[in-house]
Amino acid sequence: MLRLPRRLSHLRGIRYSSSTPRFPCVEAHATRQSRIASSFSSSSGPEPPYARPNPTSYTVFHSQTPLPLAYHSSPLPTFDIAYETWGTLSPSKDNVILLHTGLSASSHAASTSANPTEGWWEKFIGPGKPLDTNTFFVICTNVLGGCYGSTGPSSVDPETGVPYATHFPILSIFDMVRAQFRLLDHLGVEKLYASVGSSMGAMQSLAAGWLHPERVGKVVSISGTARSTPSSVAMRYAQRSVLMADPNWNNGFYYDALPPHTGMKLARQIATITYRSGPEWDARFGRQLRPLPDDASPAETRVPALCPDFLIETYLDHQGEQFCLKYDANSLIYISKAMDLFDMTRPALQALRLPEAAALSESESASSSSSDLARHTTSHSKSHPPPTNPPPHLSALAQGLAPLARTPALVLGVQSDILFTIEQQREVVDALRMAGNDRVVYYELGGVWGHDTFLLDVLNVGGAIRGFLS
Amino acid sequence: MLRLPRRLSHLRGIRYSSSTPRFPCVEAHATRQSRIASSFSSSSGPEPPYARPNPTSYTVFHSQTPLPLAYHSSPLPTFDIAYETWGTLSPSKDNVILLHTGLSASSHAASTSANPTEGWWEKFIGPGKPLDTNTFFVICTNVLGGCYGSTGPSSVDPETGVPYATHFPILSIFDMVRAQFRLLDHLGVEKLYASVGSSMGAMQSLAAGWLHPERVGKVVSISGTARSTPSSVAMRYAQRSVLMADPNWNNGFYYDALPPHTGMKLARQIATITYRSGPEWDARFGRQLRPLPDDASPAETRVPALCPDFLIETYLDHQGEQFCLKYDANSLIYISKAMDLFDMTRPALQALRLPEAAALSESESASSSSSDLARHTTSHSKSHPPPTNPPPHLSALAQGLAPLARTPALVLGVQSDILFTIEQQREVVDALRMAGNDRVVYYELGGVWGHDTFLLDVLNVGGAIRGFLS
Numbered sequence: 030m031l032r033l034p035r036r037l038s039h040l041r042g043i044r045y046s047s048s049t050p051r052f053p054c055v056e057a058h059a060t061r062q063s064r065i066a067s068s069f070s071s072s073s074g075p076e077p078p079y080a081r082p083n084p085t086s087y088t089v090f091h092s093q094t095p096l097p098l099a100y101h102s103s104p105l106p107t108f109d110i111a112y113e114t115w116g117t118l119s120p121s122k123d124n125v126i127l128l129h130t131g132l133s134a135s136s137h138a139a140s141t142s143a144n145p146t147e148g149w150w151e152k153f154i155g156p157g158k159p160l161d162t163n164t165f166f167v168i169c170t171n172v173l174g175g176c177y178g179s180t181g182p183s184s185v186d187p188e189t190g191v192p193y194a195t196h197f198p199i200l201s202i203f204d205m206v207r208a209q210f211r212l213l214d215h216l217g218v219e220k221l222y223a224s225v226g227s228s229m230g231a232m233q234s235l236a237a238g239w240l241h242p243e244r245v246g247k248v249v250s251i252s253g254t255a256r257s258t259p260s261s262v263a264m265r266y267a268q269r270s271v272l273m274a275d276p277n278w279n280n281g282f283y284y285d286a287l288p289p290h291t292g293m294k295l296a297r298q299i300a301t302i303t304y305r306s307g308p309e310w311d312a313r314f315g316r317q318l319r320p321l322p323d324d325a326s327p328a329e330t331r332v333p334a335l336c337p338d339f340l341i342e343t344y345l346d347h348q349g350e351q352f353c354l355k356y357d358a359n360s361l362i363y364i365s366k367a368m369d370l371f372d373m374t375r376p377a378l379q380a381l382r383l384p385e386a387a388a389l390s391e392s393e394s395a396s397s398s399s400s401d402l403a404r405h406t407t408s409h410s411k412s413h414p415p416p417t418n419p420p421p422h423l424s425a426l427a428q429g430l431a432p433l434a435r436t437p438a439l440v441l442g443v444q445s446d447i448l449f450t451i452e453q454q455r456e457v458v459d460a461l462r463m464a465g466n467d468r469v470v471y472y473e474l475g476g477v478w479g480h481d482t483f484l485l486d487v488l489n490v491g492g493a494i495r496g497f498l499s
Numbered sequence: 500m501l502r503l504p505r506r507l508s509h510l511r512g513i514r515y516s517s518s519t520p521r522f523p524c525v526e527a528h529a530t531r532q533s534r535i536a537s538s539f540s541s542s543s544g545p546e547p548p549y550a551r552p553n554p555t556s557y558t559v560f561h562s563q564t565p566l567p568l569a570y571h572s573s574p575l576p577t578f579d580i581a582y583e584t585w586g587t588l589s590p591s592k593d594n595v596i597l598l599h600t601g602l603s604a605s606s607h608a609a610s611t612s613a614n615p616t617e618g619w620w621e622k623f624i625g626p627g628k629p630l631d632t633n634t635f636f637v638i639c640t641n642v643l644g645g646c647y648g649s650t651g652p653s654s655v656d657p658e659t660g661v662p663y664a665t666h667f668p669i670l671s672i673f674d675m676v677r678a679q680f681r682l683l684d685h686l687g688v689e690k691l692y693a694s695v696g697s698s699m700g701a702m703q704s705l706a707a708g709w710l711h712p713e714r715v716g717k718v719v720s721i722s723g724t725a726r727s728t729p730s731s732v733a734m735r736y737a738q739r740s741v742l743m744a745d746p747n748w749n750n751g752f753y754y755d756a757l758p759p760h761t762g763m764k765l766a767r768q769i770a771t772i773t774y775r776s777g778p779e780w781d782a783r784f785g786r787q788l789r790p791l792p793d794d795a796s797p798a799e800t801r802v803p804a805l806c807p808d809f810l811i812e813t814y815l816d817h818q819g820e821q822f823c824l825k826y827d828a829n830s831l832i833y834i835s836k837a838m839d840l841f842d843m844t845r846p847a848l849q850a851l852r853l854p855e856a857a858a859l860s861e862s863e864s865a866s867s868s869s870s871d872l873a874r875h876t877t878s879h880s881k882s883h884p885p886p887t888n889p890p891p892h893l894s895a896l897a898q899g900l901a902p903l904a905r906t907p908a909l910v911l912g913v914q915s916d917i918l919f920t921i922e923q924q925r926e927v928v929d930a931l932r933m934a935g936n937d938r939v940v941y942y943e944l945g946g947v948w949g950h951d952t953f954l955l956d957v958l959n960v961g962g963a964i965r966g967f968l969s
Contacts, residue, residue: 299737
């Protein structure tokens with residue numbers, strides 16, 4: 030088969046095929062690729078934006094004591110945890126709230142004098158706000174595995190002098206929380222007033238109460254889970270797949286080269302779909318078309334193209350672009366994997382290198398047989414009765430959550446959340462109550478914002494937190 | 500920064516970083532890539548599997564009469580439509596069911612003597628089955644834009660002698676249906692007993708009844724929509740994005756080279772997430788791990804990896820692999836775009852090059868003002884009352900669907916469908932009833948299969964069809 034030279038293509042008679050097809054979205058991406066490549070090959074050497082955090086805007090706790098890891102026999106020999114604080118630590122150090130982040134957030138939950146830019150939970154933290162800094166001392170860390178000042182795959186391995194990349198160990202949510210408690214030890218904080226988190230932060234919040242029941246006064250779990258479902262694993266797997274398929278990912282060894290920004294952009298587009306919900310987009314975008322480019326003739330008949338036509342498409346494109354050089358690809362892979370692996374059923378906990386899990390066996394032989402669990406049904410509120418015939422995984426989860434049996438807990442979920450579904454919220458509540466916890470407060474929110482509700486709905490989410498903490 | 504030579508890496512002390520990280524999933528993909536590349540460079544020339552359909556297993560209708568297109572002033576000069584049939588055409592040709600396919604299906608809906616392999620709706624077509632071939636003559640086509648015998652981007656452009664690729668015109672669902680009616684004309688079928696379709700097929704089914712109210716006796720729309728939502732556009736956009744980001748896609752000009760099989764695999768993984776639902780995967784996969792490879796030591800402690808650990812991950816991987824060379828990437832892009840563009844509200848229809856849309860204006864000035872629409876509420880069944888205050892887009896949809904006001908219609912939706920949500924099913928029903936149709940049958944199914952229910956639930960889906968057609 031012969032192909033006509035492109036310069037002859039204008040001779041073709043059919044209008045829709047009369048010239049070489051143009052793909053402005055593909056061209057824009059190529060232009061961007063060149064611009065990024067030239068910035069990375071400049072004399073200052075490769076330095077992606079996420080490697081340029083402002084180290085004066087947060088404090089770094091450096092630990093020389095090795096950190097045991099849930100999936101490995103060797104500990105992490107040393108590690109850093111970046112953190113920020115708001116409010117004033119009381120003399121007895123009894124007013125501390127440890128705030129956990131979602132997957133990709135930094136320690137910058139709210140503005141500070143050192144860094145006045147808005148934080149990711151700006152409306153929730155401050156004097157008179159739900160995390161009221163007139164009362165509480167709030168600590169937020171960048172998680173272990175992250176790229177905003179805490180040790181992660183982009184950090185230099187002290188043994189080799191080069192970034193860990195994928196030599197970094199697979200992490201557990203429990204590893205992240207143990208690193209945070211090292212920070213608390215360092216700060217002399219014996220007991221938290223509360224452990225608070227949303228999304229992955231809710232996993233950490235539960236894990237904190239589980240690891241140290243005596244050191245955590247209250248637990249707040251917003252739009253989280255105690256056991257990742259196959260659907261949420263699938264959505265994160267799709268993101269890791271597009272990222273790992275980017276040739277720039279290079280098995281994780283890209284720190285002296287161009288990072289996999291295309292894979293990151295595509296991964297973020299998929300993530301964005303899981304964070305928001307249909308009804309919000311119906312109202313916000315509907316079927317509106319993107320504005321035509323400035324050079325389009327006003328009389329031009331609008332013919333659809335294979336590149337984005339709808340506002341929802343340009344929105345996703347923009348979300349991907351914004352994120353793709355802001356966050357380290359390996360951090361995304363490691364932390365999303367840690368979320369997939371999170372499972373607080375007793376057998377799953379016992380398969381980890383967690384000394385605390387050994388106690389689960391003991392407590393079982395002592396008291397927590399399934400018939401004992403059934404007796405705890407009196408702790409259920411009338412508005413959310415216990416399952417009459419709990420499935421095996423729910424009983425296993427109740428057994429795993431036994432250390433949380435006496436910790437007051439707020440669980441809050443959103444009915445339009447497709448990533449951490451409302452069924453998972455109910456599962457956490459059922460399991461805590463079956464474990465004997467009679468101080469579980471549970472709210473379900475309506476609304477159209479899906480998983481991102483925790484970032485947006487200060488009235489309902491903030492109000493629930495305020496009420497529970499007071 | 501210096502990197503240790505890899506041969507020294509075994510000297511490192513930490514177990515999890517003691518050797519070069521291996522990524523079996525990445526290696527498997529590279530191996531596959533080489534295998535595909537070598538098969539494409541063999542002496543027989545590049546020939547992907549989708550280019551090797553068995554042309555003796557279906558019939559091709561070839562039209563030399565140009566086909567007008569909804570988005571272009573120039574028609575498609577000639578085109579082929581591949582089709583298969585089941586049952587016997589009655590002497591008066593009054594027993595014909597036109598069955599429409601989903602996005603990527605071929606005309607092979609059920610086994611035939613020419614092609615005894617199972618079809619995609621095998622359980623639904625045959626003697627005594629829901630599409631009962633003792634009574635009906637069933638026709639199924641490969642859609643215009645497809646790659647299984649009908650004209651699409653992989654077809655040779657008669658003007659150039661090479662495949663259209665992205666010179667192919669943007670298609671509308673209406674174009675696909677107009678091509679099908681050319682086939683019906685050719686077969687001498689004046690009137691369909693029914694137009695039946697699921698998913699994208701439901702769009703075509705509604706479009707058939709709309710284009711030719713006098714030629715379509717009944718309409719069946721299963722898990723479809725009359726107006727694609729931004730969420731469904733987003734899910735398809737994510738698929739097109741990963742595909743168009745594959746360098747092998749090459750702006751669509753890959754027919755003399757390696758096709759974008761990686762992008763196709765990744766796109767199919769995303770699609771698979773939208774086709775099934777959480778509850779099914781909970782039951783089917785839960786948190787089961789994939790089996791260890793045969794060469795794994797039985798005593799080996801299982802440490803999670805960045806490559807797939809969970810069965811759900813290997814399932815998605817397998818779904819992607821199975822599909823990636825079975826279907827033409829450009830067909831996927833064009834047809835998924837046609838789905839995004841589908842919108843039967845009156846203004847959207849009037850923006851197309853459809854002579855039939857002109858009649859909508861006339862009927863408006865005659866009778867279908869919004870106050871008229873309100874009077875039609877008596878046609879609503881008690882089990883599904885009409886919206887008391889319909890949003891503007893619903894009124895616009897009712898106005899657009901006016902030509903379907905007298906066609907008996909079965910609408911069936913699935914509550915666990917995240918791609919064509921149950922709200923969209925209700926929207927179709929509301930709009931048809933508001934348009935004055937008092938013969939709309941509507942069912943909602945529960946169950947865990949999500950969008951794919953139409954492929955699986957022969958009892959409920961098949962039963963509804965059988966009842967409606969008889």
